[in-house]
Amino acid sequence: MNVTRRKFIQITGASAAGLAVSGLGFDLTPIKSHAQMLKTKYAKETTTICCYCAVGCGAIVHTSKKGDGRVINIEGDPDHVINRGSLCSKGAALSQLTENENRLLEPMYRAPYSKKWEKVSWDWALTEIAKRVKKTRDASFEHKNAKRQVVNRTTDIVSIGSSALDNEECWIYQAMVRALGLVYVEHQARI
């Protein structure tokens, strides 16, 4: 009969267990107390709703109160009546979405025919965008269509997005692009 080393150790290990419980073993008192402090103990706690699918699961965000003020932990909210504390793999990874070295952290600009991104300031970026919008809009603005009906629009600027925005952001966004006269206004729900 082949007795592998692995199985041998399993048996001898088990024998030691017999010894231990019969009082002939060694002292089992741990040398290190494991009544650990929770990493979330002194964190700020806020509730959120998961940003992935549309089940709308609640999660608790633990943010460090000291130091960098960043996220320590995000887990399911047990007091949320839909998910009752549970989260799937994506929801369970929410903290890594937030604390992620790949995130875009500065406004960037790519000039015509350029091979690279350039870091720019917010003020510069938004000022330049407003200029581009005005130039394109003014050049293309249609007061009336071919049938001489009032349309007050531009079809040269288009907008897509976004269900990644909050309701309030969606509302001001659509108000802004509609005030500009955009009619090509689309987003994720169409695809």
Added chain:
Amino acid sequence: MSKSFLIDTTLCTACRGCQVACKQWHDLPAEKTINRGTFENPADLSFDTYKLVRMREEVINGKLNWLFFPEQCRHCIEAPCLETAGDPGAIYRDDKTGAIIFTANTKRLNAAEIIESCPYNIPRKGPDGTLAKCDMCIDRVENGLLPACVQTCPTGAMNFGDRDEMLALAKKRLAVAKKKFPKAMLIDPDDVNVIYLVAYEPELYCANAMASNAVFDITRQVALGRMIRPLTNIASRLL
């Protein structure tokens, strides 16, 4: 009273929330993986992966099944790793929970021996020789929280609580499962604190679902049972 898990695989949908929640809570890094022709990933448990949902496609009675098995340490009632180590500073049992805890001192152990001793092939060695595996989220448990994997489970596949409570739940769930799956069973319920409920033969789910078998014509459980039975709660008689 120790704590136990009941893992009801008949409810597991392999969303793998548990696998990520474990990494999230323990701040474990991701592994570099490739798609190996399966959804299952990483390929194995590791120093950085304490929990791994195994996935198997099996045709049983002419019907296709996709079997899911969230694999992790069983926190054995009489843990061979602990006994083999013989070094309570490296591997010890937490009295309150029954959790088998590996400390940084596992570095000084003979890692191969510890790994070999595990009937479920769970512990894994890190680059510096330290051993790691599931710690039952003992920090959470001692602060009144559920282990991260249990809290995150949407379907009730992962359950955690006092051992007698979990045994009672196991009995109830097994009765339900048997109606649909006559071969349903609990895996090694007398010997471990992480009890799996499976619908079919355990070996269909994963290589080490059940404690390694037959040595010298007796199973490990029998060997264990002969030595320690009088002192344990004989769960199988209740079930």
Added chain:
Amino acid sequence: MTNHWIDIGNSDCILIMGSNAASNHPISFKYVQIAQAKGAKLINVDPRFTRTSSKADIYTSLRSGTDIAFLGGMIKYIMDNKLYNKEYVSSYTNGGFIVGKAFSFKNGLFSGYKTNDIGPLRGKYDKKKWAFEMDTNGVPKIDRSLKNSRCVVNLLKKHFSRYNTKLVSKITGTPEADLLKVYKTYAATGARGKSGTSMYAMGWTQHTVGVQNIRSMAIIQLLLGNMGVAGGGINALRGESNVQGSTDQCLLWHIWPGYLKTPRASNVSLAAYNKKWTPKSNDPLSANWWQNYPKYSVSLLKSYFGENATKANDFGYDWMPKVDDGVDYSWLTLFDNMYKGTVKGLFAWGMNPACSGANSNKTRKAMGNLDWMVSANIFDSETSSFWKGPGMNPSTIKTEVFSLPACVSVEKEGSITNSGRWMQWRYQGPKPLGNSLSDGDIIMELGLKLKEVYKEGGAFPEPILNLKWDYMTDGLYDPHKVAKEINGYFTRDVKVKGKLCKKGTLVPSFSWLQADGSTSSANWLYCQSYTEKGNMSARRSKVDAPNNIGLYPEFAWCWPVNRRIIYNRASVDLKGQPWDKKDWVVRFAGNVKNGKYVSKKWIGDVPDGGWYPLENPDGTKRKDAKHPFIMRKHGHAQIFGPGRADGPFPEHYEPLECPVEKNYMNKQRMSPVAPVYGTDADAHATCDPRFPIVGTTYRVSEHWQTGLMTRPQPWLLELQPQVFVEMSEELGKLKGIKNGERVKVASARGSLECTAIVTKRFKPFKIAGKTVHEVGVPWHFGWRWPVSGTEESANLLTPPTGDPNTRIPESKAFMVNVTKK
């Protein structure tokens, strides 16, 4: 969703078809399994065996693009075996309406068809041919006994009489025995007190027959009396956390916030606009809720332009852009125009069209024709960096790109609306990382810049300058201010419902809105969400309603007016008593005197209007009642849907690209009215030996949409590191492809490299006696992340066509080939 997530747990039978809920909406399975534990049956129909299938009581497969054949067979089964709820169909649906004689169906075409010479549409119907017969008062003629041969249910029965299981099986590839098993199990929910629910997603919408896929199921639900009841409904599992909310706020070309219509050029004044879009019913029993349209449109204009919107200037109606009548401005057309070079500027806000748009190669090339693009996102994307993507030469691409860093959701405050219409408030945890900003801040700042540049003049500056833009506090975007505007204010002291409402106070609910400018409401559907009582969406009470069916009325807030299950007055019989005594939604509890109701009281959920039931306890009809489907002009749910572009009944048509030379159901191979785009980038191929395999796309649990919010995350990439193609063992053998090897998947439009998953979970189909293979590719990948650049989007494969009603692309059924690398 007509119902909501928790309600799935109340169902007796759950049909998951056109979605993979266990994988893509994992937490929904909490409720699927709660229902199963109480004895509910789970049926799953999918081309491929999925995580959902692994938990199903009945699983069967069908070829992608054949759902109407499958469901049409169920309609026939229900009609033939008289399994429908006759009382429900006759009283609450248009099943008894008499259809005019001009309606007909021959050779796969409904009456009124004309082919189209210009534009992408293949043809068009004159819908007037499908009108109901009207009585002298202008009310539809109804035969509630359902005997008239031209009443809707009899036309329905005739229409689907062709859908026998043998023919259905020939088209779908589903074994006949499986069809019968599904039909029998699901149709059992037509019994009084039983409920069945449908969970679908893009597996139904992304087809040239997308709308009619869902119509087919809606017809089944109406026949079985499953609308309005607990554990019932038509439940679209929406894919993004706020795609419901963003749709409600109407970031879509054809609608304004609250599903009002975008004005057409022919709506020359506010009066003309309101007249055109306000339906009129002559039936005193029809609530015809949209008769309130002018109150909602004027309140919206008051929110857009505030004090600047006055009665004298039509509340600023002329400042808003108009679309041309009969012209489409949807996504596919937008990118078609961009490809043709007529679009100069693009805002891509939290979107990644380089991977999410069908036929991505065309989309990516189109972006090279722009003068400028603004992209706001959390990560650098395949869209913002398109100019350096695969096959691109930056030195030839002129497009200027502004890439703006948005913060993530936990770094800002505001609300989102889930698939069950629950509006939920989120709070700020950490501050935005680095120099990222909330989208709200970026939009507010950009709006201020635009106002600034137009102060000095320019084309038609009025709407920009007059736009109400006071949503900041201490120089920062304030979501509470917008949330209150969305709810709406009284703009002056006014007496409504006999009560004095003070200027500047919040409107209690939409029944208080006015058409005279005395109220504002940026979205009437959300009126009641933020009132003088506070922010309703932030509520957290875990106390259930008295019916104990998981409504949790004081947890968050849901539209409309916190009604958790819509059409809920169809959950009761004509006397107001629930079909289901146990899991009831609403019940009438008014006092009874001499067999008549003498006081009005509903309990349970917020009823769809609080009118008296249609009948008294003694069976006499009431004149002060309203039919339950209050959003329909005639108050009845529509088994016959004469408003759809492609016919009042669903009909099976093959996808643009399909493996069969003809449609075995009728003489039209594909939808005769679907749009097919025609540039050189829009190639397509049917029954072409180069592309013999059916292809489909889908999602996995571990990634999300284009993957831009999951691929940069190591934990998720660990679980699903690479794009893959799933295929049957039979196809693997045929092609000599081994599990795990890299292969090429190609369509007429593009190709990508994938890892082969050769699996038992895909099986070849027998279609009209021939073996047809199908493969599937998840669409979550793109060259930017992971940084290897080797993983690409499945949308490189998808075709240039879509649904004629919605123009959602046909990403779920097309033709490909798979070859060894």
